[in-house]
Amino acid sequence: MKNTKQNLVGEGVKFERIRRITGYLVGTIDRFNNAKRAEERDRVKHSIDTLKCDKKAV
Amino acid sequence: MKVVKRDGKVVSFNDTKIAIAIRKGFVNSRSATSYTEDDHNKIFTKVIEEINKRYPKDGQVPIEVIQDIIEEELKSLGYVDIYDSFSSYRTRRSESRKAFQNRQHKLMKAIESLSLKTAIEEDSKRDNANVDGNTAMGTMLQYGSTLAREFAKSYIMSPRIASAHDDGEIYIHDMDFMPMGTTTCCQINLDKLFSRGFSTGHGHLRPPKGISTYAALAAIAIQSNQNDQHGGQSIPAFDFYMAPGVLQTFKKMFKQAVKEYIDLLEITKEIDFDKFVKKVDELTTMDVDIKTFKEFYEKDKQLEKSIKKAYDMAIKKTDRETFQAMEAFVHNLNTMHSRAGAQVPFSSINFGTDISYEGRMVIKNYLYALDSGLGKGETPIFPISIFKVKEDINYFEKDPNYDLFKLACKVSAKRLFPNFSFIDSPFNLQYYKKGDPNSEVAYMGCRTRVMGNTANPDKEIATGRGNASFTSINLVRIGIKHGIATNKEPNMEEFYKEVDEKIDLVKDQLLERFKIQCSKKVYNFPFLLGQGLFVDSDGLGPEDDITPVLRNCSLGVGFIGLAECLTALIGSHHGETEEARKLGLEIVSHMRERLDNISKQYKLNFTLLATPAEGLSGKFVAIDRSIYGTMPGITDKEYYTNSYHVPVRYNISATEKIKIEGPYHALTNGGHITYIELDGDTANNLEAFEKIVRCMHDNKIGYGAINHPVDRDPVCGYTGVIGDVCPGCGRHESEGIPVEQVEHFEIRTECASCTK
Ligand SMILES: [Zn+2]
Numbered sequence: 001m002k003n004t005k006q007n008l009v010g011e012g013v014k015f016e017r018i019r020r021i022t023g024y025l026v027g028t029i030d031r032f033n034n035a036k037r038a039e040e041r042d043r044v045k046h047s048i049d050t051l052k053c054d055k056k057a058v
Numbered sequence: 059m060k061v062v063k064r065d066g067k068v069v070s071f072n073d074t075k076i077a078i079a080i081r082k083g084f085v086n087s088r089s090a091t092s093y094t095e096d097d098h099n100k101i102f103t104k105v106i107e108e109i110n111k112r113y114p115k116d117g118q119v120p121i122e123v124i125q126d127i128i129e130e131e132l133k134s135l136g137y138v139d140i141y142d143s144f145s146s147y148r149t150r151r152s153e154s155r156k157a158f159q160n161r162q163h164k165l166m167k168a169i170e171s172l173s174l175k176t177a178i179e180e181d182s183k184r185d186n187a188n189v190d191g192n193t194a195m196g197t198m199l200q201y202g203s204t205l206a207r208e209f210a211k212s213y214i215m216s217p218r219i220a221s222a223h224d225d226g227e228i229y230i231h232d233m234d235f236m237p238m239g240t241t242t243c244c245q246i247n248l249d250k251l252f253s254r255g256f257s258t259g260h261g262h263l264r265p266p267k268g269i270s271t272y273a274a275l276a277a278i279a280i281q282s283n284q285n286d287q288h289g290g291q292s293i294p295a296f297d298f299y300m301a302p303g304v305l306q307t308f309k310k311m312f313k314q315a316v317k318e319y320i321d322l323l324e325i326t327k328e329i330d331f332d333k334f335v336k337k338v339d340e341l342t343t344m345d346v347d348i349k350t351f352k353e354f355y356e357k358d359k360q361l362e363k364s365i366k367k368a369y370d371m372a373i374k375k376t377d378r379e380t381f382q383a384m385e386a387f388v389h390n391l392n393t394m395h396s397r398a399g400a401q402v403p404f405s406s407i408n409f410g411t412d413i414s415y416e417g418r419m420v421i422k423n424y425l426y427a428l429d430s431g432l433g434k435g436e437t438p439i440f441p442i443s444i445f446k447v448k449e450d451i452n453y454f455e456k457d458p459n460y461d462l463f464k465l466a467c468k469v470s471a472k473r474l475f476p477n478f479s480f481i482d483s484p485f486n487l488q489y490y491k492k493g494d495p496n497s498e499v500a501y502m503g504c505r506t507r508v509m510g511n512t513a514n515p516d517k518e519i520a521t522g523r524g525n526a527s528f529t530s531i532n533l534v535r536i537g538i539k540h541g542i543a544t545n546k547e548p549n550m551e552e553f554y555k556e557v558d559e560k561i562d563l564v565k566d567q568l569l570e571r572f573k574i575q576c577s578k579k580v581y582n583f584p585f586l587l588g589q590g591l592f593v594d595s596d597g598l599g600p601e602d603d604i605t606p607v608l609r610n611c612s613l614g615v616g617f618i619g620l621a622e623c624l625t626a627l628i629g630s631h632h633g634e635t636e637e638a639r640k641l642g643l644e645i646v647s648h649m650r651e652r653l654d655n656i657s658k659q660y661k662l663n664f665t666l667l668a669t670p671a672e673g674l675s676g677k678f679v680a681i682d683r684s685i686y687g688t689m690p691g692i693t694d695k696e697y698y699t700n701s702y703h704v705p706v707r708y709n710i711s712a713t714e715k716i717k718i719e720g721p722y723h724a725l726t727n728g729g730h731i732t733y734i735e736l737d738g739d740t741a742n743n744l745e746a747f748e749k750i751v752r753c754m755h756d757n758k759i760g761y762g763a764i765n766h767p768v769d770r771d772p773v774c775g776y777t778g779v780i781g782d783v784c785p786g787c788g789r790h791e792s793e794g795i796p797v798e799q800v801e802h803f804e805i806r807t808e809c810a811s812c813t814k
Contacts, residue, residue, distance in 0.1 A: 010773035010787075011794030015780050018437050018474065018768040022670035022700070023504035023731060024404070025439045025474055035676025038696035039706060043765075045737045046712040048746050 059109075060118045068118060077102045077685035078225050080128060084684075087143035095683030095693075097137070102685065104131045203234035210236040214574070219567045226681035228564055229530045229618075229674045235288040236571055239578040241611055242289035242528065243404075243502050244591055247521035248299040251279055256589050258282045268310060269376075269420075272303030273383040277390040280405045280441075286586040287524070290404030293441075294500030294520045297412035297420045303383075304416035308344040308376040315368035315375075320361070328358045344373065345415035380419050384427035391440045392432060405441035406503030408479065410466065411451050411495070413458040421462050428476070429469045435775050437768055442503025443476035447755055453482070467748045470764060471741045472777075477503075477731075477763035480755050485724045489518055496521045501761050504670045505729040506614070512657040513609040514594075522593030527571050528614030528728070530669040531560045532678045533645075534698055537623030538686055548627045554648060561615060561652050565664060568613040572662075576605040613662060614728045615653055616669030618678060619698035620646065621705045625691040632718055633704035643721055646702060650725045665728030668701030675700075702726070703733070712736075712750050720757035732762045738779035741766035774800045 018025055021036055032040065059071035081098045084090055108127050113119050125148060132141035210233050211220040222228045232242065255264045258278060266272045276299070280291045293299065313335055320326050334354050341350075348366050355362035391405050409421055424443075432438055445466040452459035466476050479501050481490055486499040489509050500520040501507055508523045517523070538544055540553035580587045580598050587604060590596040595607045621631040623645070624638045632642040646666070653664045675697040683693045699705045702722040704715050712734045719732045734750055741747060747764065754762040769780035773795075776786025789795040 007797050008794030009797050009800060010771075010789055010792075012792050013773050015784065015791050016436070016770040016772060017780075018439075018770070020474055020733070020763065020765050023442065023763075025437065025442075027436075027439060033676065035679070035697040039675060042695070043706040043735050044709055045735050045740070046710060046715055048712050048736070048740060048750065 059113060059115060061124070062118050062120045064121060071119070073102075073106055074225060074685055076105060076124060076128075078681065079125075080105070081681065081684035083128070083132075083144040083147065084140055086147065087140050089139045093137075093140070095680055096688055098684035099687035101128065101131050101135065101137065103687070104135065206234040206237055210234070215567070215570065219563065219570065222563055226678050227532055227535065228560065228567070229532070229677065230567060230571075231528050231530065231616075231669075231674070232288045236527075236574065238288075239575045239582065240286065240288045241575060241586075241608065242525040243287055243291065243506060244283055244524040244586060245292045245294045245500050245502070245508065245520050245522065246279055246283060246591055247496070248276055248279060248293060248296075250522075251275075251589065251591070252299070252302075259584055266303060268307040269300060269303035269380050269383045270307070270386070272300050273387040274390075276300070277387055277394070280391065280403050281394060282585045282589075283591060284403040284405075286583040289506075289525065290406060290502050290504060292406040292408065292500055292502045294408050295412070295495035295498060296407040296424070297409040297417040298495040300420040301412055301414055301416035304376060304380055304419050305341070305344055307379050308372055308416075309338050309341065311372035311375045311379075312344075312368060313338055315371045316365055319364035319368055323360060323364065325358065325361060325364075328361055329354050343415055344376065377419060377423070381423040381426055384420070384424045385430070387424075388427050388438050388441070389432060392438050402440055404503070406444060406501065407441045408444045408446055408498075408500045410444075410446040410459065410462065410476075411448050411481070411498060413451060418459065418462065421459070422465065425462070425465050425469045425476075428473055431473070431777070434772075435777055436770060437473050437777065438475070444479050444501055444503065444761070445470075445476040446479050446481055446498060447751070448481040448498075453752075453755065464744075464748065467751060468744055471744060471747045471766070472768070474763070474765065474768055477501075477761065478751050478754065479761045480759055482755060483723065483758040483760050485727065485758075486760060489520075499760070501729070501731075505668065505731040505761060506612075507727065507729040507760065508612045508663075508665075510663065510665075510727060511610060512663050513661050517593055517610055519593070522591060522595075523610050524592070524612075525728070526575055526608060526611035526613050527568060528616050528667055528669070529564045529567055530616035530618050530667075530671075530674060531557075531564060532619070532682070532698075533557075533617045533623040534619040534626060534678065534692065535682055535685075536560065537619075537626035538682065538689070538692065541623075541627030542629055543626040543689055543692060544686070550627075553627065557645070557649065558652060561649060561656075564615050565613075565656055568615070568664070569660075572608070572613060576603070576608055578604060580604065609662060611663065612665045612728055614665055614667040615649070616667040616728070617646075617649065617701060618669055618671055618674065620702045621699040622692045626689070631691070631705060631708075632702075633708045633710055633715075639718060642702065643725075646722055646725045650727070666726050667728035668703075668722065668726040668730040670729075670731075671698070671700050701730070706735075713753055716750075716753050716757045716759060716762075720754075720759050723758065723760040730760050732759050734762070734764045736764055736766040738767050 016027055018027055019040055021032060021040065026032065060068045061071050062068055077098070080102050084093050084098050105127050108131065109119060109124065129141055129145055132144060214236060223230050252265055252272070252275065255262060256279070257263070263275060263278070266275045276293065284291050316334065317331070320329060337351065348369055351365055355365050392402060394402055409424065412418065412421065428438060428443060445463070447453055447463065451457055452463040454460065470476050479499060481487060481498055486509070489497050489499065491497040496519045498520065499507065499509055506525050508525060509518060509520060511518045536553060536556045540556065541548045580600055580602065586592055587595045587598055587607065592607050593610050598604065598607065620642055624631045624642055628638060628641060630638045632638045650666045653666050657664045679693055679696065679698050686693060688694050702719060704710060704718055715734065716732060723730045723732070732754065741764065750764060767779050768777065770777045771780060771784040771786055773789065774784065774787035776784055778785065783790055787795060787800050
């Protein structure tokens with residue numbers, strides 16, 4: 001029998017997901033209250049195809 | 059219609075009060091979690107129907123009858139458990155209608171839910187994501203806050219203000235600190251603090267010598283001051299404050315190196331070392347031509363070589379020590395839990411505009427330290443880092459700090475920090491005096507901004523000032539009441555009338571609290587006032603009135619949910635239509651104007667704040683849903699949109715969002731922030747990232763940040779975007795993998811300092 005069990009690492013270890021909430025970074029979404037969690041879930045990414053406002057040196 | 063109260067008093071009929079009573083019946087019952095606001099609203103609608111059926115429009119309803127109707131409807135619609143708890147609550151209340159017992163009941167109720175539920179079950183335990191509600195100290199903190207809040211409501215505040223807060227018309231932030239009279243935050247002038255040394259209450263700290271002690275004392279200052287306030291601490295010009303420390307380190311290193319060389323080569327007699335030391339001590343920058351020291355080496359070739367080598371060595375060593383100092387500073391601010399509940403101080407630092415050699419060395423190394431992360435490569439949560447963008451300093455390609463601006467973009471694309479503030483935006487530029495860092499706008503990380511000063515026009519500066527307290531208005535409810543959500547046509551006259559009433563109510567509340575704050579003495583805030591951190595607090599005696607000092611603070615009036623308010627008023631928000639865009643600006647301009655007038659009238663700084671909605675985001679909407687039910691685009695989410703933001707769910711391009719939100723920055727003088735959300739790939743496109751920051755600058759944004767996913771696998775250390783599987787080691791979340799698989803993985807994340 002292969003003895004793999006004792007060499008396993010990371011069991012039960014979650015990934016950390018750093019997010020910004022009202023200006024502060026938070027290490028895990030678990031600590032957000034329900035409303036903030038919902039807000040984070042709803043965020044859509046903004047497209048950048050039309051970036052055209054670049055002021056050049058005068 | 060009128061309502062007859064128990065004491066016989068006749069008051070006008072207010073259906074909001076009924077909705078809130080019904081809501082309380084649900085929320086206070088044991089089975090609260092099995093019901094939603096839609097259930098509350100269903101009962102409410104039936105109760106109002108029933109009252110209208112039984113009483114004529116000009117009739118008088120006794121309050122007991124309203125309660126009977128609520129009970130009847132609860133029973134007939136099958137909410138038996140709520141009926142039971144409502145009627146038993148009613149019985150208990152009528153038995154103990156003495157004020158003291160009511161208060162006690164409320165307190166016990168609040169304590170009960172804290173003690174018996176874990177943070178996962180109890181939403182209020184997770185109000186502040188920086189407090190770990192499950193730890194012993196965290197729970198202790200929550201007992202304290204709960205009691206302080208109820209005490210404030212029952213004994214300190216005017217009843218009309220307390221009930222406006224409870225009913226969700228306004229929200230008084232940090233109410234638990236009201237009895238203590240603390241102020242929110244401070245923009246600390248480290249220069250002043252360092253020039254004479256300072257005392258933390260556990261001994262005097264001498265003026266620092268060298269960058270390591272400069273950085274260490276900066277962290278100590280932040281930690282000491284946060285115990286005197288309930289909000290955050292900000293360093294307005296970190297680079298300018300640290301630069302002298304870099305120069306001191308250089309001088310020490312240079313003298314040391316020259317000494318070592320001449321000792322080693324046994325040429326001590328060829329140089330007047332005391333005179334050399336004096337010459338070095340007189341230097342005002344480390345960026346000097348080596349010929350400055352010609353007089354010491356002109357007679358001796360070997361000496362010339364040694365001094366040149368020593369100079370290069372000293373520069374290198376100073377650079378390294380500066381990096382270590384910055385690394386330690388960041389580490390310190392992320393690990394020193396100096397408040398209960400495993401909280402580190404809420405710290406922010408502003409930097410980016412010092413073009414001196416030393417200042418640039420600070421900025422560069424701070425960014426490198428941020429980039430390399432904490433001990434295991436974790437992304438630092440604190441301090442909130444803010445890069446100040448300014449034309450002719452770091453904005454154009456020809457500018458002396460343009461390279462550092464680019465580096466800031468690169469680090470931000472990996473670590474979410476730094477954020478960017480924009481001194482060129484007219485409302486910030488008006489205070490700017492070239493060469494005076496005190497005149498450069500600084501932000502508290504969360505977004506608070508304190509610059510203008512109606513109370514004291516000579517002190518329109520960032521340093522030594524902060525916010526006293528802030529309170530937010532539920533803009534959405536006013537919109538619902540007077541907009542097409544509940545009427546045929548929006549009634550703007552009534553809308554503005556109520557907005558003004560709410561602003562005045564908040565003004566009264568802020569003044570009520572300001573009075574408590576001003577009644578305190580220097581010994582209540584031994585660091586903040588005792589060490590002269592607040593402007594004009596130098597030399598205040600123990601019994602002196604602190605009012606003149608606190609007048610320099612801002613009193614913030616915030617708002618929540620402009621987007622939902624607009625939808626309630628006219629059916630669309632400012633992301634959607636030009637009409638809403640115009641109306642949004644009109645509403646917020648109106649608010650600002652009123653606050654400017656109030657400021658002049660009271661000679662105080664009432665400022666308009668784009669509220670950071672932590673803790674508040676879901677509270678207003680839950681109450682409004684109980685009153686008005688679920689209204690599409692208004693009360694159909696679990697939260698209201700932040701201040702003037704375009705709703706996070708709305709699909710819009712980055713440019714468009716920046717253009718729409720830009721004008722609000724000029725109006726919200728108490729603080730603002732605009733976010734752009736990027737996916738991982740776009741954030742890694744540095745050209746695109748920089749363009750967004752430039753776009754913010756060009757559209758007169760005051761303060762902005764770019765959000766993108768930053769994930770990390772603690773097992774292998776991979777930092778980047780992680781989907782279901784970690785790209786570093788190939789494991790799924792919570793999955794165990796053979797240890798060899800982890801060891802094969804070498805950290806792939808790039809380090810800004812290595813690639814340079
Ligand atoms: Zn991994």
